[in-house]
Amino acid sequence: MIQQIIYGILYGGVFALAAIGMSMMFGIVGLTNLAHGEFIILAAFLSSVLCTALGCSPFLTLIITVPVMFIVGFILQKVLINYVMGKGANAALLVTFGLSFILKDGMLQIFSADSRRMVVAFQSANIRISDSVVIPVLYLVVCLIGVAVIVILHLFMSKTYVGQSIRATSDDKVAAQLVGVNIKNVTAVAMGIALATAAVSGLTLGMPWPFYATSGSGYLLIAFGVVVLGGMGSMIGALVGGVIFGLAQVLGGSNWGVFISYIILLIFLAVRPQGLFKK
Amino acid sequence: MIKNNARSKTSTIITIVVLAIIVALIYVLAFTGVFSSNLMRILLNICLYASFAVMWNLMAGYAGLTSLGNQAFIGLAGYACAVMCTTYGFGIWVAMLVGGLVCAVLAVILAFALMRMRGMYFAVATWVAAEALKTAFQNWKFVKEGAGMTVKIKPYPTNAEIFALAFGCFIVCMVVVYLLLKSKTGLGLKAMRDDADAASSIGVNIFGSRLLCYVVCGFLTGVAGVIMYISKGSIFPGGGFAIDWTIKIVFIVIIGGIGTAAGPVLGAIIYTLLYEVLAQFAGFTNIVLGIVAIVVIVVLPKGIIGSLENRFKFEILSQRRKSLE
Amino acid sequence: MSEPILKVEHIQAKYGDFIAVHDASLDVPDKSIVSLIGANGAGKSTLMDTIAGAHTPTAGKVFYKGEDITGVPAHELIKRGLALVPQGSRCFVRMSVEDNLRMGSYPKAARAKRADNFERVYNLFPVLKEKRKDASGSLSGGQRQMVAIGRAMMSNPDLVLFDEISLGLAPTIIKDIYATIRQLNAEGLSVVLVEQDIHRSVKTSTYTHVMLKGRVALSGLSKELTEAEIKNAYFGI
Incomplete structure (x- = not known):
């Protein structure tokens, strides 16, 4: 039981990271990116391919995947999504929905339907706490990466001019322009950052678990659940939501865990749609 | 006058x-x-997809409820059909009725749980509900878990009979939506689509109208789903509750024209024909559909029918009431 | 007399087909206070938005410090020292007072002087220092107006356009804000005061322009204009 709770908590950091990019885009820019799960999987494939090609540690692939995903996000937002966001919330929602299945089937064509997994040296290393309780090093590492990214993102959004200009623009476009923000690029930068977090998330999901070209929508729903539980745009909320989801999956077992977490989510949506941490 | x-x-x-x-x-x-059997198959698909799309359009285009979870109705109806026919030996009429009713009940449950939400919350919540059903059916012994079920009916209806059912279902969907939108409820829905607060302040019962749309959508999507699975002959959870159903439906309504009466029908025809063409490029279908849908949203945000109606100022099957002046 | 800091020549501005400003010309001498008054809908705000680069004119020219700035976007103009305090303050309501002011120092040149400017703004409006951690959306109308003025001052401006800052505020607060503006002007700031109210802004300013239905109907030295003249131009009698 204690062992399972440890797993659940460690999963939480990973799930929270999967959610944070989507949460930021919704909470701050007002865009629901239904392709966020596919972008996570795309980044995982990128990492996996680079890992094999270069023979390096999976962690080093971030040097390439993070900037690549940032650029993808920036261009996507700049040329397509900014344009459709002007045509109402539904249009943008459906465009990202279209993107999600273009990406999914594109990945199926390129990478086949087989599962992949990235392996590191300490794949099955454990820190022994007692006879029946261990802390798996890999899960601990990915969880810490997740927490670290979320903390860095939080500091970035609240302490830097770029981060604040994103928040300011979402509050009042005209006023943001008047203080000197070139608002044309702000949402594109935000999307770039969101996909950069997806790049890290792809790595942290692709090391402990196998992934498929079709895994994206599953992670999207987890990300959505984390965001709903924690409240949109809330960083601490995302961590707590992630842990709740992690515990539900571990304690529910492999067959019913997902079902239980979906039901928790639906009940939550019905009773408290604003999340745990919003008044 | x-x-x-x-x-x-x-x-x-x-x-x-x-x-x-x-x-x-x-x-x-x-x-x-x-009709050749091939043509009949195409017409059957057009009718069923048009039925699904007309119902989705009723919710997304008129009631302001963009659902990404209508596959829940299709999968549930498919299982209702398999259980009624195979497990209990009932005929197709019972299967259709039960399929529709089960989905209507699901719609009521979902409506009370989810309808306070708006926009993307509602959209993703319906998707989550459908995924929850999928995982439940994957682990439920009674419906043979992930292996799925076959539909056994004696005697099995001919292609012409299945088509006749599908065509009838499509006609019923069109008529029901037409009458519903022409009724007082429809008038309220339109007022609500333009301005929800104003509509509610003049006494339009938003929840009631939406609930009615949701239940109608559930029932008729369910009936069409039963017919779909009679024609398919078997069902498994991964297919029945697949998001792919919604991908197709959304594509159909978007290119035809969201919030128009004829849009879903035209969209269904285009989709079915396009699908036939794309069948030889298996695996690329969704990619093409996705790209076409995005281009349509960017270039013709009101879809083909919506754009034509705007340009030539007409309305097919207008539900507009004639004013009395 | 030195070159005016702002010169507006025959500006026309539209919203779709609606012409909000027909033909507006005015000068703002360097380090002066100029008031622009007019009834609701006379086109004052549109003219200010156009000067500040938040709206593109369909005809006419705007010169600032001798340069043609017609059509230059707002985020460029703020770097050159032209700031607009928009109507209704338009704070970043979900951000704290401190972060609002910090956003005011967004232009690169202003970032270097951020600490000094913070001190200057907190000296002008001590209440903002007390409330610096509060979300600006939780402040009173007068305090939000102070945030908006402070935000503009954080950018080290040479010319500030104040668009109806007294709208909806209590008279005592208006009096304080006007005192602050006079103080800033004494320190070398050029000011344009846009108001619906005739008396206060005319009394404060050196020059007065009166707008009527999208045109500048009357211009002159504030002390030389008679109340009757202003009223006639204002109401179009």
């Missing part, structure tokens, strides 16, 4: 008569074997 009314009355009668003749003609052609 009287002249005008009389003229519009005659034109309505003419429209109904013409439509009735076309319907009768299609039935005659279907049962006399004029």
Whole structure:
């Protein structure tokens, strides 16, 4: 039981990271990116391919995947999504929905339907706490990466001019322009950052678990659940939501865990749609 | 004024008569074997997809409820069909009725749980509900878990009979939506679509109207789903509750024209034909559909029918009431 | 007399087909206070938005410090020292007072002087220092107006356009804000005051322009204009 709770908590950091990019885009820019799960999987494939090609540690692939995903996000937002966001919330929602299945089937064509997994040296290393309780090093590492990214993102959004200009623009476009923000690029930068977090998330999901070209929508729903539980745009909320989801999956077992977490989510949506941490 | 009314009355009668003749003609052609089995299959798909799309459009285009979870109805109906026919040995009429009712009940449950939400919350919540059903059916012994079920009916209906059912279902969907939107509820829905607060302040019962749309959508999507699985012959959870259903439906409504009466029908025709063409490039279908859908959203945000109607100022099957002045 | 800091020549501005400003010309001498008054809908705000680069004119020219700035976007103009305090303050309501002011120092040149400017703004409006951690959306109308003025001052401006800052505020607060503006002007700031109210802004300013239905109907030295003249131009009698 204690062992399972440890797993659940460690999963939480990973799930929270999967959610944070989507949460930021919704909470701050007002865009629901239904392709966020596919972008996570795309980044995982990128990492996996680079890992094999270069023979390096999976962690080093971030040097390439993070900037690549940032650029993808920036261009996507700049040329397509900014344009459709002007045509109402539904249009943008459906465009990202279209993107999600273009990406999914594109990945199926390129990478086949087989599962992949990235392996590191300490794949099955454990820190022994007692006879029946261990802390798996890999899960601990990915969880810490997740927490670290979320903390860095939080500091970035609240302490830097770029981060604040994103928040300011979402509050009042005209006023943001008047203080000197070139608002044309702000949402594109935000999307770039969101996909950069997806790049890290792809790595942290692709090391402990196998992934498929079709895994994206599953992670999207987890990300959505984390965001709903924690409240949109809330960083601490995302961590707590992630842990709740992690515990539900571990304690529910492999067959019913997902079902239980979906039901928790639906009940939550019905009773408290604003999340745990919003008044 | 009287002249005008009389003229519009005659034109309505003419429209109904013409439509009735076309319907009768299609039935005659279907049962006399004029249609090849291939053509019949295509027509069957058009009818079923049009039914799904008309129902999705009722929610997304008129009631302001963009659902990404209508596959829940299709999968549930498919299982209702398999259980009724295979497990209990009932016929197709019972299967259709039970399929529709089960989905209507699901719609009521979902409505009370989810309808306070708006926009993307509602959209993703419906998706989550469908995924929850999928995982439940994957682990439920009674419906043979992930292996799925076959649909056994004695005697199994012929292709022409299945088509006849599908065509009938499509007609019912069109008529129900037409009448619903022409009723007081429909008027309220339109007021609500334009301005929800104002509509509620003048006494439009938003929840009631939406609930009605949701239940109608559940019931008729369910009936069409039963027919779909009678024609398919088997169901498994991964297929029945697949998000792919919604991908197809959304594509159909978007290219046809969201919030228009004829849009989903035209969209269903285009989709089915496009699908036939794309069948030889298996695996690329969704990619093409996705790209076409995005281009349509960017270039023709009101879809083909919506854009045509805007340009030429007409409305097919207008539910607009004739004003009394 | 030195070159005016702002010169507006025959500006026309539209919203779609609606012409909000027909033909507006005015000068703002360097380090002066100029008031622009007019009834609701006279086109004052549109003219200010156009000067500040938040709206593109369909005809006419705007010169600032001798340069043609017609059509230059707002985020460029703020770097050159032209700031607009928009109507209704338009704070970043979900951000704290401190972060609002910090956003005011967004232009690169202003970032270097951020600490000094913070001190200057907190000296002008001590209440903002007390409330610096509060979300600006939780402040009173007068305090939000202070945030908006402070935000503009954080950018080290040479010319500030104040668009109806007294709208909806209590008279005592208006009096304080006007005192602050006079103080800033004494320190070398050029000011344009846009108001619906005739008396206060005319009394404060050196020059007065009166707008009527999208045109500048009357211009002159504030002390030389008679109340009757202003009223006639204002109401179009």
